[in-house]
Amino acid sequence: MEQSESERSESRPWQRPRKMNVGPAERKASLAGGAALALSGLRNLSRRNYASGLAMIAAGGMFLYRGQTGYCGLYDAMGVDTMHTQPGGLRIEKAVTIGLPPNEVYEFWRNLENLPRFMKHLESVEVTGPRTSHWKAMGPGGISAEWDAEMMEDTPGQQISWHSVGEADIPNKGSVEFKEAPGNRGTEVRVTIDYYPPGGAAGKAAARIAHGVNAQQLEEDLKRLKQILEVGEETTAQRTAD
Known part of the structure; x- marks a missing residue:
């Protein structure tokens, strides 16, 4: 008895069409990074x-x-889709x-509990597993938001990406890339963060925090990171003054 097309597809799972779940920017980065690695x-x-x-x-x-x-x-296993992103999101990107060297900067960032040392809006990041963590952010007027996050990619010395999971106060995803800077000047660190504040009263409070983390704020955060890594100075006093 001849098999139908659907039955033939089921018997050859490697030939089933796969839904695209990687956005255009990530595809370009993957092509460039893959070629460089090869x-x-x-x-x-x-x-x-x-x-x-x-x-x-x-x-x-x-x-x-x-x-x-x-x-x-x-992404498929984790239910992540960056090809069809949510509307109403807020993206910030700075470098x-x-x-x-890239490996040294990566190692500092990979210890996620270091992030509140230079990211002003973060009160704490607690590592809860090999790829999971719990984040707490503070906003204007003492407004707070919390969420759990999971790493999507972790390529030593090159890239870290994450996304929030579960009932996050502020759904978000982000990535940080570490590339050798031209002229042996060290490492270019490029950070991209997408926030998706929910609706309702709670969403308005979360949105105040998310919109407070603008491009200027991220630029200042990265300057503090540069100061800590290059000079070895803590920035507690500066953050308190701010």
Whole structure:
């Protein structure tokens, strides 16, 4: 008995069409990052660094696939879709150059409990698991908001991305990229954060916090990060004065 098209599709799951769940900007970044990783892997192979070379080529291939197809298996498993983002969101993006290697800047940021040291709106970040954390933010007039977050990507020395989970007071997602700055000037740190304040009275309070975290505020936060990492000075006094 001849199988129907749907039955043939079920018997060949690798050929089923996959819904695109990666947004255009992320696809471009994946293509660029994948090509760079693959090229670095080939260079390592030419230097007989076989283990690291093969690992980088494999990782580069995954990013290239992600960029070309617009599909991410990890996003699919987690129910994340950046191709069809929510309306009414607030996006902020800023970059800073820090005179340290990418790995050192990444390591500082990867310890999420360091974030309130330079991000003025954060009161605390508590690590609750290998990829999960609990965040608390403070806004004008003592307004507070809390949420749980989970990492979506964690590529040492290159990128960290996260998104809120569960009943977040302020649904959000963000990413930070670490790239070698031209002229051996250190690391270019680029941060992108999307906030989606909910509706209702609670949403208005959350929106006041979210809109308080504007591009100027993020720029000041990154300047504090630069000061901590380059000079080694704490900024408690400065934050209190602000």
